[in-house]
Amino acid sequence: MGAVDIEITRLALYYSLLIIPLGAMLWLGVPMVRKTLLSVARMTLQLAFVGLYLQVVFELDRPWINTLWLLVMVAVADLSVIRGVKLRLNRFALPLFCALVMGTALPLLFFVGPLLNRPTLLEAQYVIPIGGMILGNCLRADIIGIRNFYESLRKGEKAYLLALAQGARIREAVLPYLRDACEAALMPTVATMATIGLVSLPGMMTGVILGGTSPSAAIKYQIGIMIAIFTGTAITVLLAIALTIRTAFTPYGVLDLDSFRK
Numbered sequence: 001m002g003a004v005d006i007e008i009t010r011l012a013l014y015y016s017l018l019i020i021p022l023g024a025m026l027w028l029g030v031p032m033v034r035k036t037l038l039s040v041a042r043m044t045l046q047l048a049f050v051g052l053y054l055q056v057v058f059e060l061d062r063p064w065i066n067t068l069w070l071l072v073m074v075a076v077a078d079l080s081v082i083r084g085v086k087l088r089l090n091r092f093a094l095p096l097f098c099a100l101v102m103g104t105a106l107p108l109l110f111f112v113g114p115l116l117n118r119p120t121l122l123e124a125q126y127v128i129p130i131g132g133m134i135l136g137n138c139l140r141a142d143i144i145g146i147r148n149f150y151e152s153l154r155k156g157e158k159a160y161l162l163a164l165a166q167g168a169r170i171r172e173a174v175l176p177y178l179r180d181a182c183e184a185a186l187m188p189t190v191a192t193m194a195t196i197g198l199v200s201l202p203g204m205m206t207g208v209i210l211g212g213t214s215p216s217a218a219i220k221y222q223i224g225i226m227i228a229i230f231t232g233t234a235i236t237v238l239l240a241i242a243l244t245i246r247t248a249f250t251p252y253g254v255l256d257l258d259s260f261r262k
Contacts, residue, residue, distance in 0.1 A: 063122040070131050074100045077139040084143040095243035103236025104135045107228035115224050134232045141233035145185030152177045170253045185237045189230050
């Protein structure tokens with residue numbers, strides 16, 4: 001038995017629950033009411049569009065269509081990372097895109113292939129929702145990791161330049177900053193894995209249970225997706241920083257401030 005369907009009228013009435021947080025914002029003078037309303041409107045329109053589109057995609061279930069949709073998702077995530085870290089689009093779009101593709105594709109294919117043992121690796125029912133979960137976490141980790149890396153370099157520029165002056169190569173000089181960036185990016189996932197099941201029932205497990213699957217099977221899915229997410233975020237952050245180093249520094253090893261939007 002699948003999850004209970006929600007009537008449109010009941011969902012429309014459910015929006016009234018937003019009166020509580022919006023009222024609190026107005027009372028406290030938090031300048032986020034307009035932004036929140038716009039975000040809710042965007043969420044509704046985007047999910048409505050994606051829901052209609054995915055219904056067609058699932059019915060067709062063509063490998064090339066599924067791949068194309070995943071690439072569109074990666075491209076949108078790429079732009080979100082660049083905007084979130086305030087990088088130059090023309091310099092960082094391609095390196096970040098490649099990092100996101102690798103960080104999403106590798107754990108996704110292992111999940112659908114060896115773990116689920118599906119005959120078709122690009123089956124829409126699995127690759128799109130699972131790929132979306134991995135990609136969404138890679139996006140957040142990228143923003144945290146890349147921002148931490150370049151902000152730390154700016155603040156510790158004297159120590160970095162001293163390391164270069166003492167004969168270190170760029171990759172050797174940036175290693176401490178890369179280490180800190182990876183720790184900052186991966187720590188939220190590590191903390192989630194340490195408390196999962198005790199503090200909260202995560203989305204993957206809840207969704208599988210609502211779909212009518214037994215809790216024991218849902219636990220296996222959740223373990224698999226957490227390993228995939230952690231692996232994907234680690235690959236993405238490391239690759240993103242490694243691939244952007246070439247465009248973010250001058251030939252003399254100095255951080256090029258023109259790489260960042262003012």
